[in-house]
Amino acid sequence: MGFVNLLRTAWHGISTNQVRAVLTSLGIIIGVASVIATLALGNGTRAAVEAKFRFLGSDQVQISTKYIHEQGESVPVGEIVSYEDALLMSETLELVDRVEMTVFSTGRLRNGRIALSNVVIQGTVATYLVSLASKQEVQPEGWMEDTPPKPEAFLAYGRFYTPAEVLGGAEVCVLGYQTAEDLFEGADPLGETILVNRKTCEVIGVLAELESVNPSQRDRSGLNEGIYLPVSTTIVGLFDEEPAVTIIAHVTDESMMEDSVVEITSFLRKRHGIEENSGGYFEDDFNLMTKQSLLGAQQEAARSFSFLLTTLAAVSLIVGGIGIMNVMLVNVTERMREIGLRRAVGARRIDIVLQFLVEALLLSSLSGIFGIALGVILIPAAASLHEGIALLDPMSIPLSFGMALFTGVVFGLYPAIHASRLDPIVALRYV
16 A cells, blocks of 8 residues: 555544544643643743853852841851952962952932932942943943943943052942932033042942843833942941952853862961861851852753653653554454455555554644644743743754654554454454
């Protein structure tokens, strides 16, 4: 029997009882759709994790003070990560190229009679705009260029402070766009002196009006509010006690990240007087984070989640396969006289096997096509239940269709072989 005749016979066998065929296909359809939606959710989760930790480059180590909660307050475990730690780290460690520091506070700004309360004060190093540009989380409002903005694009006018001003503790500052508007009511602030918690500060620049790169987050408030000062100026002038700083250490060679982490850890343990305890452990008072460690932990959880959903989809395919086997066995019983007649006129066993196997493959392939369509349609619905994140994996379509065909072969083979082994004489007598 030619292939076209096999297809025609298989289609006739399926279309004879359409309701039964549809019900049989549901398991495969749901399984295929589940595979596509699951892989889309997994891709979305991985993309979200990578975007979440985009702020940390592959050559960076984030170092911060470790805190514990006591009586409702956060207190350092031991010594804080300090400004001096950062300075010595950049000067003495061979595997550290440079460091960036950040310290936060809130305060009151005054320009003549105009005062602003609870303004975020951020002490940074001179390369802050470089870091802001590299994170690619915010951009100047209305940015339409194909390439990401360069650091200078984040300034509306004026300038940012220099490394010399940071080291010297210069009393200069840069205002956020909205803060400059509120404090000067549209007037030019450059060269003007303002009060920051009763400390004088000369305004040398104003940041451009910023917006989130992600359109779904452009309603975030606070991007254009705040004031930026040299980290040394912030520490000396705005804190009664030395504050903890957050350090971003840039390593000289990201391929030696593990060695760099070991070197930084040893340095801080020595600086903070941390020694090995009786159990052979070090009770560190600081946290070290790299992009690899953060992504590794988060993506491992995402992989576990995807594996669970994929397992459920596989179970659905198996159930669908069992349904195909059951229907094919029923078909064999119903068409026993047809099988006996075909064997009597010279059909070989392989012809009978191919007849029923093609029927199972046709049923599973049609189920796979409908399952793919359903899976693609379900992706937006799945995304709405998962923080709006789901990305279609192009490879999931041939993969899921292949799984549907494989299910048809595996579960259709036994009924096909069973049909080919029927005794022609017994089959012809079947009523």
